Amino acid sequence: xxxxRVLRHSAWICWxxxxxxxxxxxxxxxxxxxPLFMMMMVGFIFPSGTTLHDQPIAVANLDSGATGSSYxxxxxxxxxxxxxxxxxxxxxxxxDFDQIKTQxxxxxxxxxxxxSEDFTWNLxxxxxxxxxxxxxxxxxxxxxxxxxxxxxIVDSMGSQLAAQNLNHTYNISLEQTTAMLQPxxxxxxxxxxxDPNYFEFVAPGIMAMVVMxxxxxxxxxxxxxxxxxGTLDGMLAAPTSRWSIILGKVMAQTxxxxxxxxxxxAMSVLLFGVVIYGSILLVILLILxxxxxxxxxxxxxxxxxxKEETATMVMMTLMxxxxxxxxxxxxxxQMPGFMQTIADFLPLTYAANAMRKVMVLGAxxxxxxxxxxxxxxxxxxxxxxxxxMFKRAMNR
Amino acid sequence: xxxxxxxxxxxxxxFGDFTAVDHVSFDVRKGEVFGLLxxxxxxxxxxxxxxxxxxxxxxxxxxxxxxxxxxxxGKVREHIGLVSEKMIMYDELKARENLTLFGKLYDIPSDLxxxxxxxxxKFVRMEQWADHRIDTxxxxxxxxxxxIRALVNExxxxxxxxxxxxxxxxxxxxxxxxxxxxxxxxxTTIILTTHMMTEADMLCDRIxxxxxxxxxxxxxxxxxKKSVTGTDSNLxxxxxxxxxxxxxxxxxxxxxxxxxxxxxxxxxxxxxxxADAFDVLVDTLRKKGAKIRTVRNLEPTLEDxxxxxxxxxxxxxxxxxxxxxxxxxxxxxxRNRVR
Numbered sequence: 216x217x218x219x220r221v222l223r224h225s226a227w228i229c230w231x232x233x234x235x236x237x238x239x240x241x242x243x244x245x246x247x248x249x250p251l252f253m254m255m256m257v258g259f260i261f262p263s264g265t266t267l268h269d270q271p272i273a274v275a276n277l278d279s280g281a282t283g284s285s286y287x288x289x290x291x292x293x294x295x296x297x298x299x300x301x302x303x304x305x306x307x308x309x310x311d312f313d314q315i316k317t318q319x320x321x322x323x324x325x326x327x328x329x330x331s332e333d334f335t336w337n338l339x340x341x342x343x344x345x346x347x348x349x350x351x352x353x354x355x356x357x358x359x360x361x362x363x364x365x366x367x368i369v370d371s372m373g374s375q376l377a378a379q380n381l382n383h384t385y386n387i388s389l390e391q392t393t394a395m396l397q398p399x400x401x402x403x404x405x406x407x408x409x410d411p412n413y414f415e416f417v418a419p420g421i422m423a424m425v426v427m428x429x430x431x432x433x434x435x436x437x438x439x440x441x442x443x444x445g446t447l448d449g450m451l452a453a454p455t456s457r458w459s460i461i462l463g464k465v466m467a468q469t470x471x472x473x474x475x476x477x478x479x480x481a482m483s484v485l486l487f488g489v490v491i492y493g494s495i496l497l498v499i500l501l502i503l504x505x506x507x508x509x510x511x512x513x514x515x516x517x518x519x520x521x522k523e524e525t526a527t528m529v530m531m532t533l534m535x536x537x538x539x540x541x542x543x544x545x546x547x548x549q550m551p552g553f554m555q556t557i558a559d560f561l562p563l564t565y566a567a568n569a570m571r572k573v574m575v576l577g578a579x580x581x582x583x584x585x586x587x588x589x590x591x592x593x594x595x596x597x598x599x600x601x602x603x604m605f606k607r608a609m610n611r
Numbered sequence: 612x613x614x615x616x617x618x619x620x621x622x623x624x625x626f627g628d629f630t631a632v633d634h635v636s637f638d639v640r641k642g643e644v645f646g647l648l649x650x651x652x653x654x655x656x657x658x659x660x661x662x663x664x665x666x667x668x669x670x671x672x673x674x675x676x677x678x679x680x681x682x683x684x685g686k687v688r689e690h691i692g693l694v695s696e697k698m699i700m701y702d703e704l705k706a707r708e709n710l711t712l713f714g715k716l717y718d719i720p721s722d723l724x725x726x727x728x729x730x731x732x733k734f735v736r737m738e739q740w741a742d743h744r745i746d747t748x749x750x751x752x753x754x755x756x757x758x759i760r761a762l763v764n765e766x767x768x769x770x771x772x773x774x775x776x777x778x779x780x781x782x783x784x785x786x787x788x789x790x791x792x793x794x795x796x797x798x799t800t801i802i803l804t805t806h807m808m809t810e811a812d813m814l815c816d817r818i819x820x821x822x823x824x825x826x827x828x829x830x831x832x833x834x835x836k837k838s839v840t841g842t843d844s845n846l847x848x849x850x851x852x853x854x855x856x857x858x859x860x861x862x863x864x865x866x867x868x869x870x871x872x873x874x875x876x877x878x879x880x881x882x883x884x885x886a887d888a889f890d891v892l893v894d895t896l897r898k899k900g901a902k903i904r905t906v907r908n909l910e911p912t913l914e915d916x917x918x919x920x921x922x923x924x925x926x927x928x929x930x931x932x933x934x935x936x937x938x939x940x941x942x943x944x945x946r947n948r949v950r
Contacts, residue, residue, distance in 0.1 A: 220718070224716055227712055231708075231712045234708065235704060238704070444697060445696070445697025445698065445699060446697075446698075448695050448699060449693070449695075449700075449713060449760070450716065452691065452693040453688055454686075454688040454716070454717060
């Protein structure tokens with residue numbers, strides 16, 4: 216059977232599938248809404264430093280002070296001054312640790328700052344003044360973020376005080392004190408312009424994932440559904456290659472995946488300020504390669520599953536680990552070792568990685584060669600296993 | 612050119628331990644309507660699936676339209692049309708779109724296909740429904756489109772697997788009429804399966820009776836019926852309001868009596884031999900105190916043929932219920948045609 220004939224038949228089957236799909240307005244609407252929701256979700260669900268503001272924090276100034284002056288009050292005043300500029304916190308007064316504790320338990324506070332009793336005495340006697348930062352351990356994300364913010368503020372207030380002391384006591388210029396107190400200065404420099412943005416991290420991975428999902432859920436569903444309702448027999452009894460049936464279905468599912476992929480791309484650029492540095496053509500080729508690497512798995516599941524429901528269940532079971540372990544939402548590097556090992560065996564890891572390199576870092580074909588090779592190997596191995604299985608399944 | 616359309620030799624299909632079709636051999640002549648008759652689970656559908664290349668035989672072989680079903684499956688497919696137990700149609704597509712898709716899978720050029728679809732639609736009087744979606748049709752209309760779908764490639768051989776299953780009486784009559792018309796006008800060889808005796812009797816030139824995967828009898832309907840009655844055997848149906856099992860066993864014990872079937876509490880069918888068979892029967896019944904309300908002398912039906920050959924009724928469940936294999940349909944579980 217000629218290749219041209221196989222392609223012609225698969226085009227007709229693809230036409231049929233898409234026509235059938237387009238007959239339900241709700242399905243078409245969902246095709247568009249799904250990627251929109253996906254982007255909104257991942258875009259706004261994760262907290263970032265800039266999103267924290269007006270967090271309720273209580274200050275307990277226990278400093279007994281010294282005659283005429285209290286460094287504790289000065290500290291609180293400067294804290295208020297800094298906060299008036301950033302509005303990260305919403306400050307209130309507290310009498311002691313126990314009150315702060317009660318209020319954190321109530322949920323009216325997310326943290327507290329306690330200026331110790333001997334604060335002024337310590338500072339005037341050549342010792343460190345102690346500031347305690349109280350955090351809400353039940354909310355680790357906010358807790359660690361508040362801890363970082365407060366530590367930063369307290370640190371910089373400390374350095375300022377130290378600089379003033381050095382300036383007064385030893386008559387050293389302010390520039391020199393900075394060099395003495397902070398001998399290292401960190402300058403951030405990315406390889407492309409602009410600040411890193413979570414969308415830039417997540418958008419390429421989501422594109423790869425949506426195409427994968429569309430194929431992985433769509434293909435076994437499409438084939439086993441037709442097997443269930445009996446229409447597959449009509450195609451199998453016609454002089455049509457088994458390849459045409461698979462290929463036609465893959466083409467239809469890929470088209471759907473691509474539409475969703477491009478909605479995500481357009482949204483990232485238009486709504487979330489993602490800048491694409493690489494070539495769009497390379498992005499499309501990568502998406503097609505992603506499809507190739509997953510087709511075998513889809514066919515394999517189709518061959519094993521006797522019914523549509525089974526296929527869907529197997530699909531869901533496999534898809535979740537793939538979504539979360541392949542570095543689409545969370546960087547692979549921050550996972551525990553054994554999970555990183557699992558991620559190494561998931562094609563989506565490589566697809567997301569390559570997409571990110573091309574889209575965010577503007578990489579050409581060279582740097583992604585390794586990912587491309589791995590994807591091709593995945594696809595080839597899975598297809599080698601899947602095709603004989605499929606042929607056998609169709610001929611039972 | 613031989614006049615054989617289908618020739619099956621020792622065709623066998625096993626699903627694990629269960630033998631759905633057991634060394635079946637038969638020939639179907641060109642232009643003939645050949646029926647496979649038997650209860651559900653007898654192996655009719657499996658036989659059709661093998662002949663239409665959807666399922667590979669475990670043993671044996673067959674040629675369809677002169678081609679081997681395994682070695683030349685592509686060639687076989689070009690020459691057959693299939694109406695299977697489940698409707699082969701996409702509900703959300705229009706009638707014409709369905710026909711176009713399947714026509715294109717047979718590589719029919721567009722202009723020829725368009726003309727052919729038009730004449731097929733006219734053939735079943737559905738031309739005004741061509742551009743309506745299948746899911747807006749009644750089951751009878753769907754089945755008419757489904758049948759002409761199997762005709763888009765002008766097949767030499769048409770397989771009809773339970774073509775009237777799940778249809779109302781009017782649609783059933785329509786489809787039967789259609790089968791006759793296809794056979795008469797296009798000289799299409801038709802092989803159809805059914806579990807309905809009347810349908811097989813009405814439509815088929817020859818009938819193979821299947822039971823437990825075997826063909827247990829194969830002949831014309833007339834000859835099959837003659838084989839039951841013999842020369843002087845008659846079938847009587849008695850309606851007896853006070854019928855009891857004692858009476859039934861008394862009748863069964865008579866020498867002249869061949870078989871007795873108690874259809875329902877008040878009816879029995881008795882086949883009896885001999886010139887005085889009727890008198891003997893009535894005497895026995897009266898002696899047992901039975902009040903005979905009506906008596907009919909029945910022409911033998913295929914039902915009786917089946918009963919005589921297999922020793923059980925068509926409605927009977929198969930003795931070895933193949934529960935683990937979807938009723939002998941392998942991985943394809945039969946589903947009601949109406950969906």
